[in-house]
Amino acid sequence: MDYSEGEMEEDETEWNNSFVDSVTAAASDPSLNKTSGPTPAHRVILHFDLDCFYAQVEMIRNPALREVPLGVQQKYIVVTCNYVARDQGVTKLMSVAVAKEKCPQLVLVKGEDLTRYREMSYKLTELLTSYCPLVERLGFDENFMDITKMVERRLAETPESYNFSFQGHVYNRLSADVKASDHPRLALGSHIAAELRDAIHSKLGLTGCAGVATNKLLAKLVSGAFKPNQQTSLLPEDIGDIMGSLSGVRKVPGVGHQTAKRLQALGLVSVKDLQLFPLGDLGKEFGGPSAQRLKNLSLGVDDSAVVPTGAPQSLSDEDSFKKMSTTKDVLEKIQELLSSLVERMHKDGRPPQTFRLTIRRYSATNKWFGRESRQCPIPNHVGQKITSDSADDAVVQLVPLAMKLFHKMVDCSAAFHLTLINVCFSNLQTRGAAVGGKGSITSFFTHSTSQSQDASSDHQLSAHGVMTQFTPPQKTVATESPRGSGAELYGLNRKQRPAVAVKKPPLQKESCSTTRSHPEIPPGTHRLPPNVDPEVFRLLPEELQKELLSPADTNSLPGLPTCSPAAVNVPNITTNKSPQSVSDSRNIKDVEGAVAKSDPPDWTTTVNRRPEGLSAFLGENVTEEGRPSFPRPADCEFPGNVDPTVFSELPPDVQRELMSGWKQQKAVLKTPSSRKPGRRSPMIKDRKAAGKGTQANNLLKYFKP
DNA sequence: CTGGGCCCCT
DNA sequence: AGGGGCC
Numbered sequence: 001m002d003y004s005e006g007e008m009e010e011d012e013t014e015w016n017n018s019f020v021d022s023v024t025a026a027a028s029d030p031s032l033n034k035t036s037g038p039t040p041a042h043r044v045i046l047h048f049d050l051d052c053f054y055a056q057v058e059m060i061r062n063p064a065l066r067e068v069p070l071g072v073q074q075k076y077i078v079v080t081c082n083y084v085a086r087d088q089g090v091t092k093l094m095s096v097a098v099a100k101e102k103c104p105q106l107v108l109v110k111g112e113d114l115t116r117y118r119e120m121s122y123k124l125t126e127l128l129t130s131y132c133p134l135v136e137r138l139g140f141d142e143n144f145m146d147i148t149k150m151v152e153r154r155l156a157e158t159p160e161s162y163n164f165s166f167q168g169h170v171y172n173r174l175s176a177d178v179k180a181s182d183h184p185r186l187a188l189g190s191h192i193a194a195e196l197r198d199a200i201h202s203k204l205g206l207t208g209c210a211g212v213a214t215n216k217l218l219a220k221l222v223s224g225a226f227k228p229n230q231q232t233s234l235l236p237e238d239i240g241d242i243m244g245s246l247s248g249v250r251k252v253p254g255v256g257h258q259t260a261k262r263l264q265a266l267g268l269v270s271v272k273d274l275q276l277f278p279l280g281d282l283g284k285e286f287g288g289p290s291a292q293r294l295k296n297l298s299l300g301v302d303d304s305a306v307v308p309t310g311a312p313q314s315l316s317d318e319d320s321f322k323k324m325s326t327t328k329d330v331l332e333k334i335q336e337l338l339s340s341l342v343e344r345m346h347k348d349g350r351p352p353q354t355f356r357l358t359i360r361r362y363s364a365t366n367k368w369f370g371r372e373s374r375q376c377p378i379p380n381h382v383g384q385k386i387t388s389d390s391a392d393d394a395v396v397q398l399v400p401l402a403m404k405l406f407h408k409m410v411d412c413s414a415a416f417h418l419t420l421i422n423v424c425f426s427n428l429q430t431r432g433a434a435v436g437g438k439g440s441i442t443s444f445f446t447h448s449t450s451q452s453q454d455a456s457s458d459h460q461l462s463a464h465g466v467m468t469q470f471t472p473p474q475k476t477v478a479t480e481s482p483r484g485s486g487a488e489l490y491g492l493n494r495k496q497r498p499a500v501a502v503k504k505p506p507l508q509k510e511s512c513s514t515t516r517s518h519p520e521i522p523p524g525t526h527r528l529p530p531n532v533d534p535e536v537f538r539l540l541p542e543e544l545q546k547e548l549l550s551p552a553d554t555n556s557l558p559g560l561p562t563c564s565p566a567a568v569n570v571p572n573i574t575t576n577k578s579p580q581s582v583s584d585s586r587n588i589k590d591v592e593g594a595v596a597k598s599d600p601p602d603w604t605t606t607v608n609r610r611p612e613g614l615s616a617f618l619g620e621n622v623t624e625e626g627r628p629s630f631p632r633p634a635d636c637e638f639p640g641n642v643d644p645t646v647f648s649e650l651p652p653d654v655q656r657e658l659m660s661g662w663k664q665q666k667a668v669l670k671t672p673s674s675r676k677p678g679r680r681s682p683m684i685k686d687r688k689a690a691g692k693g694t695q696a697n698n699l700l701k702y703f704k705p
Numbered sequence: 706c707t708g709g710g711c712c713c714c715t
Numbered sequence: 716a717g718g719g720g721c722c
Contacts, residue, residue, distance in 0.1 A: 049722095073708095074707085074708045074709070076707080077706095077707045077708055079708060079709085093706085093707060094707090111708090113709095114709060114710065118710085138722065139722030140709095140722070253720090253721075254720075256719060256720045256721080257719090258718085259719080259720085309711095309712090313712080314710095314711075316709085316710065318708095319709090320707095320708070356716095358716095370718075371717085372716080373717075375716080422709090
């Protein structure tokens with residue numbers, strides 16, 4: 001129904017017509033255009049923007065931090081800071097070094113784990129949703145709301161003689177001399193905004209800014225006019241002013257770095273430049289739809305609807321680092337990420353159907369370069385496991401999947417250097433009929449339902465009690481007490497799980513017994529002992545591998561240490577875990593389990609004929625015919641005139657780039673001088689090496705001007 | 706040009 | 716699968 005104002009921005013054929021319609025509708029006199037469907041010509045849109053969100057959450061957790069300059073640190077960056085710190089010159093996204101130098105007393109709190117922020121963020125969205133269903137999230141700390149209906153209802157109820165007024169600021173005006181009666185809807189909107197900000201503060205302890213305007217763009221722009229903990233409304237007659245006040249196109253939401261650059265190449269740097277630039281010319285560089293959108297934005301026109309965000313469509317977890325260059329480290333990191341992510345998935349309750357692994361490789365020429373990813377479907381039973389009882393089992397199943405994807409991207413026979421790993425679940429199964437009706441799911445629904453009633457009942461504002469529609473199976477949230485202010489917001493969630501999870505103490509017995517469930521393994525066949533990490537195994541010298549595979553040892557071999565393979569010496573392979581890795585002894589054990597469980601029984605029959613999945617897991621090179629082969633340096637990739645020895649002595653970066661170049665040449669005969677990425681890409685798509693071809697593309701870009 | 710997400714659109 | 720955008 002809100003289809004009204006556009007929303008087909010990218011529909012190429014119809015776009016132009018629908019745009020013209022919607023724009024004229026929006027631009028023309030609001031009051032007369034009611035006829036054109038259910039969409040109000042005059043929307044009232046709110047934008048909420050919490051003050052220094054992460055810092056606020058930390059200050060709620062520890063009120064003593066309110067008095068001191070506080071920064072929230074991720075890696076070596078201060079991602080945000082409280083206003084005490086800002087007064088001393090600290091800014092967002094400032095390096096820790098600079099921040100400390102500006103403000104020596106700066107107190108830093110680690111903020112890499114987003115759990116608390118995420119939880120608080122959703123509490124806020126849920127709170128807003130309890131007043132009005134049209135809430136759209138933008139990041140963790142911003143929300144749009146379309147309160148048109150709410151406003152209309154109030155308007156209908158207000159007496160003829162009502163004296164309208166604005167709450168908070170009115171952009172570019174002294175609120176004294178604005179005639180609020182000329183803008184009754186916005187005026188009412190400003191009161192609703194004030195009430196909501198108050199509710200946010202009393203219920204969650206958070207302060208923030210709000211913007212009140214007629215579309216999302218303007219609401220967002222105006223919300224920042226008065227910064228901490230204030231609100232601002234924008235009258236339609238001041239749209240030109242606020243757009244003109246922006247220092248450059250980059251300040252327009254929707255115009256990112258890349259777009260700004262392209263605009264600049266056209267000579268467009270100010271908003272006004274963009275406003276005046278011929279649409280046709282703009283279309284030549286950006287295409288019709290994008291050009292229109294950009295131009296609209298520059299004029300303050302934005303007919304996009306507030307689309308209720310609902311539950312996230314994907315959950316991901318990532319970590320960045322200076323350098324990661326061994327398969328073992330990758331494996332451990334992936335496992336670590338997966339463990340926490342699976343835990344989150346479990347609370348979410350929707351079984352994911354696809355898994356994605358993405359990495360960022362270090363490249364000397366530019367390290368801020370893009371990521372590469374591979375994704376694959378998640379077997380149904382695994383997906384169910386994530387959400388049902390045993391998340392640990394799920395991790396065990398997922399690690400091999402992840403490693404398989406990893407090896408699709410990274411050739412482990414060559415040096416590699418990663419700076420980021422991300423794991424992501426998406427394609428979340430929305431209706432969990434398949435979940436197999438454990439009691440837990442139903443209990444969640446009842447619980448959260450009761451909560452939503454709580455929230456809506458004690459407020460005159462509330463129109464709908466529909467908070468639960470996307471509440472994650474975080475029954476948890478429901479723990480918010482009637483008066484719930486703050487303290488019990490956190491941490492209480494966690495504890496419903498053990499009750500279910502205790503069923504299986506995760507011990508090596510588990511994986512061993514699983515492995516032994518195939519006692520019919522023929523004697524004398526080659527197989528990895530159940531407690532040997534295949535990744536580590538792969539890295540061993542061939543001789544050691546043979547020893548390990550010798551039949552006599554199959555069941556007696558103790559586990560390999562998790563430390564670097566170089567440190568392993570054969571006779572001393574004992575169960576001793578390297579101290580560094582003890583922190584989570586499941587690390588290795590889980591992987592063992594993974595191997596045992598994910599492998600069809602027949603994988604044990606011979607080392608050389610494993611299922612593809614396992615081969616990838618082991619880091620073997622797999623040819624296109626599916627024949628596994630152990631890694632050889634630069635397998636067959638050298639042009640004839642290249643001396644392998646010389647090559648091997650080159651820096652890894654150079655090696656990789658050269659390799660990419662060669663592979664590129666193999667894939668595409670013509671040397672790619674074309675600047676357009678889109679031109680050539682169809683050609684290299686078919687090859688199995690498409691991934692590497694793509695990378696070659698990227699590397700070649702470095703040599704462009 | 707950093708950090709950990711999330712989104713949409715090819 | 717990647718690009719761009721947002722915070």
